[in-house]
Amino acid sequence: MTDTSEAPPVDGVPVTIDGVEILAAKGELIIDAAERNGVYIPRFCYHPRMEPVGMCRMCIAEVDTGRGPALQPTCMLECTPGMVVHTDSEVTKKAQEGVLEFLLINHPLDCPVCDKGGECPLQDQAVSHGPGESRFVEEKRHKEKPIPVSDLVLLDRERCILCDRCTRFAKDVAGDPLIHFINRGNNTEVNTFPGEPFASYFSGNTVQICPVGALTSSDYRFKARPWDLEKTESTCTTCAVGCRVSIESSRNEVLRYQGVDIDPVNWGWLCDKGRYNLAALDSESRLRDPLVKGPGGAFEVARWSDALRAAANAIQAGLDAGGPGAVAFLGGARLTNESAYAFTKLAKGVIGTDHVDCQLADGMPAEAVLGLPKATIDDVCAPGGTVLLIGPDLKEELPVLFLRLRHAVLRDGVRLVQLTSVPNGCSSLASVVLQHRPGEAHEVVRALFADIPAGRDGGGVNPQALDQARALLRSAGDPTAILGRQSIAEGAEWVLDAATALLDAAPATRFLTAVRRGNTHGALDMGMAPGLLPGRATLAEGRDWFAPRWPTVPAAAGHDAVGILQAAAAGQIHTLVLLGADPLTDFPDRQLAARALSTVPNLVAVDLYITESVQHASVVLAAAGFGEIDGTTTNLEGRVSVLNQKVTPPGTARADWEIAAELALRLGSDLQVESVDDLRAEMAELAPSWAGVTDELLFSVDAADGVVLPLPTATATEPDAADADAAAAEGQSAAEGEAGESDADTPAATGPVRPGLVSFAGGEPLDPPALDAYSLRLIATRTLYDQGTFTQLTPSLAGLAPGTVLRVHAYDHDRLGVPSGTELRVKTPIGSVRAVVVTDPAVLRGTAVAVFNQPDVPLNELIDATQRVTDVRIEAGDR
Amino acid sequence: MARLTPENEILAREIIGRYPRPKSALIPLLHLAQEQDGYVTDDAMAHIAELVGVTSAEVLGTCSFYEMFKLHPCGRYVINVCTNIACMLCGGDELLHHAEETLGITAGATTPDGLFTIEAVECIAACTEAPALQVNYRYRYKVDNDAFDSLVDDLRAGRLNDEIPPHGTLARVRQHIPDDKRAFIVSPEEAAAAGEPAWMHAHETPSVEGGA
């Protein structure tokens, strides 16, 4: 990758490369300046996203800085004025041939059996820059091949050319220096410490950047030859970072994902979960056809027409029993934007229910995600900035965002102030860690900007740390904040309280909302939350706009996930549609979910698998998955990027939006969309935040990195809903001009005003309830690998879920009177689990920390989703 | 296989205290580990990694770079026979063969009684006294077969115990630097912040993870 996105250098450095005078940027390396000007210098160790080390000498060229030409590694040398570089002189060529011959001395002739063969820089450059013939007749070295350096990565040491890319990546980029050069000289090899595998969340990147076939992925080894692979670009939807990937398939089977370098998001990196979970899409458990439960209670494969009819009947039954309010939709945060729009239109525009929530009480309210002043990843990572992290462990939940932040802190002087109840994987990056009691982040925020009122203690944070953080913030400009849920044992209200307090004290703060599931932002944008309509319009403001365009609009705001499940458990919801949701596993409160699913008379599921929750459904509609359909997705910044289909869905599985359209038809209403393009056109026309997002724009070169919504022009001309019609008409035409759309003659000109975008109002923060002396407040964190369906259905990842213990402070542990490491009963008013309880000095007194969704300790048995906190008691008596 | 003993761990912490950054104590700690067990065990490396806050792989990387750290058990006496050019011309190879035959092992191996390890090494900077060898890094010059035999006899009989301690011994008098006698410890960052010396901040050092 070259930084072609960078603006052309203003005050350049004139250098001559192969007789052509060019302008290099100040500080630009010769190798980059040459590439930017069409001269490719061969290289192995240089990687533009890592510090150069000059390890391989392949990039050597004759460089004259005024003292006569000399051979220099061009990846280590910055351009200086008047420099003359010869990349194709006799001397340079001889040097390059020498380097290659030297590298090939010990390189085995593995090409025919090597995964890299065909896309191998060593092969390619041996042909383009090598001597063509080897003078080496001696025996080459032999090493055991391959050795596993982790569950996911294999190493053929004899193929390694010691370029230091993998080891540099592990140390400098990922911060997991678990592979290292071992031994010296001719015996040097990359390896791990015996018994300590390269257990990094980012290990797959080393396979991608290894310039030879020394590192290979265990799940891709021998699967394909590069020239047989067909590729298309897309965006990873495993989490909300939205890393750009290339989907690579052969014979209609996806075989691997490779990271694609885009500047604003992932810089070419992927996490291992995103890279390797493709096996789940091809798993045995994948639904290939729709299912309908037969009279005996067993699923039977059905024809689509029958299954859709059954599903529509189920919805109709709900409508008949209790009107639109008796139908609810849960899930959808993994849909494409188009499918999310289609389902919103089905639910809100056809059925007329507002009981729709794409999150399972484990994310953040739409008001915060859509309504807070937004920051992009680049804003957060801008050199020299100050970032408040009030949220989850990014390393576990949004891994590549963690990499970006890590780079920003270690290389670009960004300072991080972390507010957390328990230190985590981001804490080592923080200048200050403010450890506070659960639910009191807003107190800390206030204390950061003003004196602590008498009788309060700023959430219990250490006063020195607080002073440090204050000093840091005083010396900084406007902060940016990464805001999310650090514990799902606490309600999301605390997060809102923190945001309110922060906006009060520092109104210029901008937020990156750390939602987790792939397209949460997009689904919310499309209105998949109670009280919302597509395009970030509130139901109240958007009703008049959507009413003439949709068959119907919900009468009143509906329930969120907790409300939906409560209503279902109370018998008020007659039909529940699960859109890829598995509340029994993912909803924090398993008991409520179980009551709801067993009570609701009609359960319809649209899913890729028969999850535990889907077992309860009477109809299951098999949906197409990632890489099987076209569409768009929106990452946590609000960046819309294009998803491309690479393979066909298995069996008869269908795109979600088609399912929505078919259901609408059977409910007597035509969604009037026949393709993803139709849907997008309608979204751009109707959804205010999508104004101007035309296909011409989305598929243009300028939008290769995606477009962040709302488009600047769209907001600039966005009519304030409270404004007069004139302003609205003006705004409309301005948006038209920009987007070149054709809806100028829609009712907009005369009819209701296009609604404005929802904004964050916040509310008066509450104090958390008091903790009784015998209880500990539970903090439920997450790890990257857990019991989630995609992880569990990927054989190489399934075993990586680490399990959990309950960590408590030594003071609290002493009161139990049993040694650390004893398995004990942990109780809340609604449930109990057994867990090994250990002391941990990092844990705050009065709190207990465990990981959610792990195999051994089902925390969702303990959490009561209707409470704002979860207080547990540990019973030492009963072992 | 052993971690550092409690006594050595105390010592290790003292050694770490002599440096502005714990990681700088890596090599002295490896010596300590080698002194304890005669070679550097995996457990000791893992322990050192914990003590200085790096990964075990990084400790192994450093340790395996240096010839004098042994990663496998070796004899009480490690005999390095030079076979580089000057010694070779003066009979180094023959001396090595004689050593191998006398002790019944090949270069790189250890006698079953755990007393001797023989290694063929490159120039040990005693070319004027070729052929040369070292026993636990103590020199013997112009060694012929007879001299080698009597050296082995003396070592077996313990006649050289005073001069040649067991392999791994760094010094027989332990150096203790009291807190108030320690050199003024300044980290490069602090020095740079103090405005000198200039070379220290010529290159911007990235801030250190975990430095908070």
Ligand code: SF4
């Ligand atoms: S394994 Fe690959 S990336 Fe790592 S040093 Fe060897 S050649 Fe380079």
Ligand code: SF4
């Ligand atoms: S960080 Fe998220 S988006 Fe990026 S590769 Fe991992 S799972 Fe996919």
Ligand code: FES
């Ligand atoms: S690319 Fe410059 S030395 Fe390797």
Ligand code: FES
């Ligand atoms: S060659 Fe043997 S000491 Fe120099």
